């Protein structure tokens with residue numbers, strides 16, 4: 001199975017490589033079932049969504065706060 005086409009640009013990749021996001025998200029969605037990722041479909045439709053929205057659509061305030069600090 002191919003990785004999600006958005007992975008190189010996706011903030012989830014950045015959060016993961018920075019150690020701020022668990023690898024289970026990447027395995028489940030980005031390198032697995034990316035068709036069930038909410039971010040993927042919003043990207044496809046050009047719908048705006050925050051960088052700190054997880055693949056299942058949950059808004060993760062922890063990522064938001066860390067995002068602002070950087």
Ligand code: SF4
Nearest residue numbers: 004007010030037040
């Ligand atoms: S979070 Fe979703 S859109 Fe981003 S790379 Fe993973 S599967 Fe693709």
